[in-house]
Amino acid sequence: MNIFYVPPAQINNGFAELLDQEAIHASKVMRAREGDKLTIVDGVGGRYEGIVRRITKKSVQVEIKDEQHSLPPKPQLVLGMGIIKKRDRLEFAVEKAIELGAAQIGLFRSEHTIKENVRMDRLESIAVSAMKQSLQSHLCNVEIYHSLDIMLDVVTVDNILVAHEKVDETNGDIDYKSVHNSDRTLLLVGPEGGFSEDEIEEFVNRGADLVSLGPNRLRAETAVVAFLSQFL
Amino acid sequence: MNIFYVPPAQINNGFAELLDQEAIHASKVMRAREGDKLTIVDGVGGRYEGIVRRITKKSVQVEIKDEQHSLPPKPQLVLGMGIIKKRDRLEFAVEKAIELGAAQIGLFRSEHTIKENVRMDRLESIAVSAMKQSLQSHLCNVEIYHSLDIMLDVVTVDNILVAHEKVDETNGDIDYKSVHNSDRTLLLVGPEGGFSEDEIEEFVNRGADLVSLGPNRLRAETAVVAFLSQFL
DSSP, rough: OEEEEOOOGGTTTTTEEEEEEHIIIIIISSOOTTOOEEEOOOSSSSEEEEEEEEOOOEEEEEEEEEEEEEESSEEEEEEEEEEEEHHHHHHHHHHHHHHHHHHEEEOOOOTSSOOOOOOOHHHHHHHHHHHHHHHHHHOOOOESSSSSHHHHSOOSSEEEEEOOOOOOOOOOOOOHHHHHTSSSEEEEEETTTTOOHHHHHHHTTTTTTEEEEOSSSOOOOHHHHHHHHHTT | EEEOOOOOEETTTTTEEEEHHHIIIIIIISSTTOOOOEEEOBSSEEEEEEEEEESSSSEEEEEEEEEEEEESSSSSEEEEEEEESHHHHHHHHHHHHHHHHEEEEEOOOTTSOOOOOOOOOHHHHHHHHHHHHHTOOOEEEEEESSSSHHHHSOOOSSEEEEEEEOOOOTTTTTOOOHHHHEEEEEEOOTTOOOOOHHHHHHHHHHEEEEEEOSSOOOOOHHHHHHHHHOOO
């Protein structure tokens, strides 16, 4: 793929500078040469067409010929999910979530999760790849929050939906209108083991809708993709 | 998990016999002892409660105390998908598809796929695990077909939906009624690279509906989970 990610800090005065992995990929893998065309996305809605001007060991300088800037899609879907213990499943969930439209992902440690270290570098790398793969120019921000409460306080949204396994009178169908009319909707998926009663009560107090993802018992990463798939 | 898979052939005269991996898991991992209770599913709707009677090196004999038989859910969702080259992505797709309700999976080689060997033993193992994980008693049948045409001839369904990226006047929303009223609906997801024009024409000739999974560009395994998630 001929798309490269360069943060805005490295785009100045009509030039973009590829560094680190992007530079290596361009020069060694794609064998870019002076005069070659390539496309750059800056993670904040900018897409640039450029021409390679200078290649050094550690960087590739690109002269920008054309640029377009786009707004992020509305409504923005923010995914809040409990940290999944197994790394490959967690990475799968993050990658799929971004492909399916998550603009931001908050990973939280829950009452039910064991304290695990998370390889954020890998998740950030996955976010960059998923952005390129989906031909998008907005980079999904992936953050870890020490607790669910902290995440709920920090992440500002005007609508909250919680995927909940228990079927009772508070569970219902998804109110698509509420999502469509919002600026930012938080989609909450429980950690393995689900949300605790206290956590569910906290959500309801914050005005969240509890929704069911069907009768099947789903793994956490499957619930993530199933939930986001409802808004395609 | 205290659920074991025993095919009907090994369930006779009020006794079930665990063999191979199931026997090893019961005796060595779960440390089952004579008199222990366990649950068995037979892959065709039967769920049995039993008591361990005899443990040998290679088998575990269980006396059946109670049994229930259930019909498969209607409508049955049959997933047809092009073979995904990378094994871990293919295995994720199969595992998620079964969790999300696929009763049968047909993998086909398409005009666009390179001839790959598929580890069917791993996929069958995944199908058994997914059945247990979802607390189901029907085992999803996973088959490989040498071509899409062969699969379409062999798999009998009364409704076909095809996930198609191209947006034109034939793409539409999903006709949930047609799915709900069917006995068996085939959900077709293209291989990496999508379906060819000829393949699309073949589907339309067979009366299939072309449906869109939204504007995002999705990897094949993501399209699989997104498509199945529409029917939760």
